[in-house]
Amino acid sequence: MKKIIDWPTTLFLIISHFIGIVGTGIYVYFNGVHPIEIFNFVLFYALTGISITAGYHRYFAHRSYECHFLLRLFYLIFGACAYENSVLRWACDHRMHHKHVDTDLDPYNIKKGGWYAHIGWIFFNRSEQRNLEHVKDLEKDPLVLWQGKYYLLIAIMVGSVLPFLIGLSVGRPWGGILWGGFFRVMFVHHTTFFINSLAHMIGRQTYTDQDSSRDSWWLAFLTYGEGYHNYHHKFQADYRNGVHWYQWDPSKWMIALGSWFNLTNRLNRTPSQKILSAKLEMEMLCLCKKVHWVPSELWERIQSHLEIVRHELESAHARWLELKSRYEKAKRSRMIQSGRVLLRWKHRLKIQERKFEVAKERWKNVLLVCGHGRLEGIRSLEI
Numbered sequence: 001m002k003k004i005i006d007w008p009t010t011l012f013l014i015i016s017h018f019i020g021i022v023g024t025g026i027y028v029y030f031n032g033v034h035p036i037e038i039f040n041f042v043l044f045y046a047l048t049g050i051s052i053t054a055g056y057h058r059y060f061a062h063r064s065y066e067c068h069f070l071l072r073l074f075y076l077i078f079g080a081c082a083y084e085n086s087v088l089r090w091a092c093d094h095r096m097h098h099k100h101v102d103t104d105l106d107p108y109n110i111k112k113g114g115w116y117a118h119i120g121w122i123f124f125n126r127s128e129q130r131n132l133e134h135v136k137d138l139e140k141d142p143l144v145l146w147q148g149k150y151y152l153l154i155a156i157m158v159g160s161v162l163p164f165l166i167g168l169s170v171g172r173p174w175g176g177i178l179w180g181g182f183f184r185v186m187f188v189h190h191t192t193f194f195i196n197s198l199a200h201m202i203g204r205q206t207y208t209d210q211d212s213s214r215d216s217w218w219l220a221f222l223t224y225g226e227g228y229h230n231y232h233h234k235f236q237a238d239y240r241n242g243v244h245w246y247q248w249d250p251s252k253w254m255i256a257l258g259s260w261f262n263l264t265n266r267l268n269r270t271p272s273q274k275i276l277s278a279k280l281e282m283e284m285l286c287l288c289k290k291v292h293w294v295p296s297e298l299w300e301r302i303q304s305h306l307e308i309v310r311h312e313l314e315s316a317h318a319r320w321l322e323l324k325s326r327y328e329k330a331k332r333s334r335m336i337q338s339g340r341v342l343l344r345w346k347h348r349l350k351i352q353e354r355k356f357e358v359a360k361e362r363w364k365n366v367l368l369v370c371g372h373g374r375l376e377g378i379r380s381l382e383i
């Protein structure tokens with residue numbers, strides 16, 4: 001299919017980069033920086049960034065949770081201000097990315113190169129390739145249709161005129177639109193684009209090697225948690241991308257916080273057994289690649305040993321989860337009068353937690369010893 005340049009979008013990207021860098025630079029050179037300009041930048045960067053990640057991506061494209069009308073409206077207004085297209089087109093492209101990842105039908109196919117996946121694909125008109133069958137559910141939402149109709153007007157009024165007016169309030173309107181508009185749009189664009197490029201190039205494949213997606217903590221810092229992209233590709237219906245509590249993912253924290261105020265509900269979480277299983281599978285695969293050279297008789301023994309240790313770990317984990325949920329239930333239950341019963345549950349839970357920790361250590365040790373690839377070490381495992 002012949003590719004046609006999308007001139008309005010291409011010119012917009014060229015001009016916004018030029019004004020964002022050169023325009024803001026000249027303005028700062030002659031006028032300095034006022035605190036309100038930094039405020040404008042941070043405020044609009046936060047509002048539009050979170051609307052893209054928690055809204056456009058995790059809510060509209062993946063439906064990983066349910067959302068109150070007011071929050072949907074917020075996402076649609078500030079998502080438009082990111083100048084990344086209407087949510088209908090954005091979600092359509094993104095669903096096609098997941099469905100056809102790393103193939104020609106993937107809009108930002110990384111196989112065509114980092115530059116293409118990052119920004120190159122946006123220069124071409126996609127109206128023929130974009131199959132709106134993928135977003136039939138979104139087309140039923142009147143708010144989505146409203147945003148699609150007035151997308152550009154919303155983006156200009158809220159994403160550019162509003163920062164201009166905030167700047168005007170201190171007599172620096174151009175500083176307002178440069179920092180809160182052009183310079184900020186450039187930042188939001190590239191942090192989103194990094195997910196399509198860098199998150200398919202750099203980082204670990206923690207949960208799957210079936211596609212090019214990668215996990216990277218430093219990218220998560222720049223992208224409201226979207227850097228844990230390998231997890232996301234494996235478990236795309238999960239509202240979290242950084243699945244562990246310590247992983248930087250402000251979008252997941254905001255969605256969880258929203259549930260306290262009934263703004264979000266039915267948050268979709270992948271069962272932790274599935275997550276652990278995928279991780280162990282990948283760790284085994286990695287090890288296979290490292291020690292493929294060992295004698296086949298020894299390799300068979302390593303494999304069966306790994307299966308045993310893995311099974312022990314998964315069982316300990318499942319048992320720990322079960323006890324944890326029973327303990328939580330007992331805590332909530334009014335039927336339990338005696339604190340002693342609760343203490344007994346707590347004690348059992350602690351013991352199981354310890355068993356789980358020991359199983360984890362054992363697994364890590366086997367991986368470490370086999371990973372070093374020294375035959376004496378592997379033989380010392382008594383396998």
Ligand SMILES: [Zn+2]
Pocket residue numbers: 057061062094098232236
């Ligand atoms: Zn996604």
Ligand SMILES: [Zn+2]
Pocket residue numbers: 097195196200213229233
């Ligand atoms: Zn991806």
